[in-house]
Amino acid sequence: MLRSSKVSGVVLAGCLAVLAAGCGKPQSALSKTAANAHRYDVRGKVVSVDAKDGVISMDTQAIPGVMEAMTMAYNLRDPWAAQELHPGDEIHATLDTGSGRAELSGITITHQAVLDTPPARQYNVPQVGQTVPDFTLRNQDGRLIHLRQFRGKVLMLTFIFTRCPSPKYCPLMNQNFAAINKQLAADPALYGRTHLLSISFDPQYDTPAVLRRYGESYIGSKREDGFAHWDFAAPSEKELASLLQWFDVGVTRQSGEVTQHTLSTVIIGPGGRVRYWYPSNDWTPAMAIRDIKTVLQTQSGKPVPANR
Secondary structure, three states, X not given: OEEOOOOOOEEEOOEEEOOEOOOHHHHHHHHHHHOOOOEEEEEEEEEEEEOOOOEEEEEEOOXXXXXXXXXXXXXXXXXXXXXXXXXXXXXXXXXXXXXXXXXXXXXXXXXXOOOOOOOOOOOOOOOOOOEOOOOEEEEOOOOEEEHHHHOOOEEEXXXXXXXXXXXXXXXXXXXXXXXXXXXXXXXXXXHOOEEEEEEEOOOOOOOHHHHHHHHHHHHOOOOOOOOOOEEEEEOOHHHHHXXXXXXXXXXXXXXXXXXXXXXXXXXXXXXXXXXXEEOOOOOOHHHHHHHHHHHHHHHHOOOOOOOO
């Protein structure tokens, strides 16, 4: 989701997958280089925006050794992001061709040609040191839980919805959490000082019964204590908007169903403050375990063995 800022412009926290659709020699140069190239800075000016199809055309500056300056069309992986761009916007991004296709990530609008109407809701971007509000949720057992009740432990939370169709979004977050849960369970000392929480932003559909069935498919246990270390929960409709705004989760709905959303995963320290924030899907369980150990070490002043 693109946000406005007088200081740093507009930043897209997620990644935009693009397909280069140029012509002639420049496109040929890009195609031949893509298999061996890695990452490049790319700058350009938006020429046109097709919000319906999620396509933008950009006057792209030359990328030395990759392609000449040219105007190219880019198909956005998240088509709704095109609604945040305007002709004349100047952008800076990273072009990644290591996967065999051209991908833009970390898009920043360095000059905004058209100032957006101030949004009705202001989104907070989680910052290290921020105290997390005491949001209330209802978990898979139908029991009300509060974020404050996890004070004293490292709480790692993420956002999902059970009908998510994209394997790179909610299912990947759940797979990561399942791996983290398994690794933490192997060490009683770490297990007892941590907790996992998956929050649904689709409370009308994701009832406690739905969340329980969904959670069991990842936890792999129907025992009563299966959710002792990992809760699946949803806020009330009344508190949903403020929860998503605070954790910088953008959700688009059509006919009441979620069609697009951004990602947000947070590690909260024992004191209830943000310690790490992952705004995309490129983090790994190994990274999270490392960061959790760092938080615990900082809290206790004692090193956590590296082999755990």
